[in-house]
Amino acid sequence: MAELRTPDWLEPRDYQTEAVESWIQAQGQGVLHMATGTGKTITSLLAASELTDRQQGRLALFVAAPYQHLVDQWVAELGNFGATPIRAYQSRTTWTDKLAGQLTEFSSGARDLVSVVTTHATFGSSHFQKLLKRLDGTETLLIADEVHHLGAPHLRQHLPNTVSARLGLSATPNRWYDDDGTEAIYDYFSNGVVFNFRLEEAIDRGYLCEYYYIPHIVELTEEESERYIALSKAIGKRMGSVSGDIGDVDLQEDDQLKQLLFKRARLVGVAENKLLKLKSLVQRSGDIHHTLVYCSDGQLQSEGEATKRQLDAVTEMLGKNLGIKSHKFTYEENQETRERLLKDFEDGTLDALVAIRCLDEGVDVPATETAFILASSSNPRQFVQRRGRILRTHPSKRHAIIHDFIVAPPADIRNSESDSAFNLERRLVQKELQRASTFADSAKNHPDAELASIPTSPESLADLKSDFNLLDI
Structure with missing residues (x-):
């Protein structure tokens, strides 16, 4: 039996x-x-x-x-x-x-x-x-x-x-x-x-690999800044009709506020300069292999061009423009295709996988050496799960590198004389910086750790903390 x-x-x-x-x-x-x-x-x-x-x-x-x-x-x-x-x-x-x-x-x-x-x-x-x-x-x-x-x-x-x-x-x-x-x-x-x-x-006990964490501040374009400010004003106006802080509002009960926040999050997720930053980093790296790119599920809205999913734009840029062997990894692919993609990624036939959420829970990609996080939700569960995926040990790697893209609110809002507008943005920035802090705390290039050859956090991250009075993070 x-x-x-x-x-x-x-x-x-x-x-x-x-x-x-x-x-x-x-x-x-x-x-x-x-x-x-x-x-x-x-x-x-x-x-x-x-x-x-x-x-x-x-x-x-x-x-x-x-x-x-x-x-x-x-x-x-x-x-x-x-x-x-x-x-x-x-x-x-x-x-x-x-x-x-x-x-x-x-x-x-x-x-x-x-x-x-x-x-x-x-x-x-x-x-x-x-x-x-x-x-x-x-x-x-x-x-x-x-x-x-x-x-x-x-x-x-x-x-x-x-x-x-x-x-x-x-x-x-x-x-x-x-x-x-x-x-x-x-x-x-x-x-x-x-x-x-x-x-x-x-x-510490060698069951997960060490990693370097490199945050990158991304500025919104002029057009994106205008849309961002308009959405923030609408959010602030809506918040004026409810009591308490935005974190205390039940978004399931306020669909209008929920939609406004969703639109602004989507705008931040697909910020145009993220692709330019990614392209620059990839070109400077010179040797892209065993790389994951996490994208937003939103669409790019460049003026005068047809909308395109960030996922598709990144995949196209890596393949057609930079000659990197990459493929999308989403729920649109069937199980057989996903298993083949993971095998090709493991043995180096594919250099990069481009995903939205499909690699967040339960998919093993231990060969991953580098990850570019273009977009992340404010839910800590997502970035904790993603980091764990990246840090699995593998015979071919000594450490992992995590590039994290953080969008800075427009200067007009950062310098706003309105307390309500400032506090609204401060909460958004606080979540981004808390993620950065969580990643940095255990990283090999943490400020308290021995200095490494890979650059530590850029000064612009400290500027962002200073601008929003978040130096304690």
């Missing part, structure tokens, strides 16, 4: 063993807060294997992941642990009968192992939850990958109380501006975070 077991060839890392022990001591309920790239998947399966041993070889295991490509990765990893999991996503007709049959066999004692991997959406569906009720809850385990997603209102209400053992995984377990969602996650997993393994420790 099949049972979940740790493969003989696997040598767990010391911190993975510590994580499993911490979770077991917490009665098998809790969240592992581990830096991206430190092996959360393997750690959780080591925990599942240990739990199986303690339950005399019996386990009904449910893995919930946010995306279909992550489901496929989990299925492959479970195969190394001796399981043949049911892949439960897309059409329910392809997996319902098989899952129902195995759950019945498990409940009757005729089967010792059930393993199923599904998406968060399918896991939270009434159909899947109905199937779960076939079990009495004993000898069951839920592994929630990227557990922060499950704090969303439409998912947290379906977290089953019948599952006895619960293990959440995330490099960023706290939900951004959602205390209720974060609390719901920690309540469900009972003991909150039971193990921490942060990025700085992972770098």
Whole structure:
């Protein structure tokens, strides 16, 4: 009879063993807060294997992941642990009968192992939850990958109380501006975070590579500045009709303000000078290989030209203008194409991958040596996940380099005599500088670290801090 077991060839890392022990001591309920790239998947399966041993070889295991490509990765990893999991996503007709049959066999004692991997959406569906009720809850385990997603209102209400053992995984377990969602996650997993393994420790112990961080200040064009100022004035006017700071406003309840902020964020994301800066950096580098470029999902709006996605403009510039072998990596490509692109990137057939969000969670690109972040959301989860992708170790690299593009608000606003306009921009700049500070703190070229040959932060970053009275960041 099949049972979940740790493969003989696997040598767990010391911190993975510590994580499993911490979770077991917490009665098998809790969240592992581990830096991206430190092996959360393997750690959780080591925990599942240990739990199986303690339950005399019996386990009904449910893995919930946010995306279909992550489901496929989990299925492959479970195969190394001796399981043949049911892949439960897309059409329910392809997996319902098989899952129902195995759950019945498990409940009757005729089967010792059930393993199923599904998406968060399918896991939270009434159909899947109905199937779960076939079990009495004993000898069951839920592994929630990227557990922060499950704090969303439409998912947290379906977290089953019948599952006895619960293990959440995330490099960023706290939900951004959602205390209720974060609390719901920690309540469900009972003991909150039971193990921490942060990025700085992972770098110090050699499990992630060292990196240099280079921020670049980008100025808006005259046309972009005019549009930016107009949008900022409209945002300020709208803010005048509500109480409190912009961070306290429920944007779901104020669609007009939400749309204005969205338009301004899009404008910043596709700032025209970002492409010029990228081109200059690439040309100066001379040797582009194993490079990621993260783009905005917006469109360029140069006067007199047809609109074009920044993603397409960057891909075209790298290929046609600079002769760099590059390709888009998006959800528009099917799984087979994405796997081929990753292979070509790994072996050097492709020099660069250009993405929007598709490389944020769950896609392994350990060969990456250089990343250009043209656009980033203000949600810390995104840039933390991206950094972890870039810092995975690989035999061919000694360190990684991260270029971060930061847009400076127009001088007219920076020098504005209006307190409300200044404070509005200050909050936006503060988020950008906090990201820069987070990246810089662990970088090899941090001001407190030994000076490296690669330039440290440009003086214009200090100017931006001074202009907005943010010298404490």
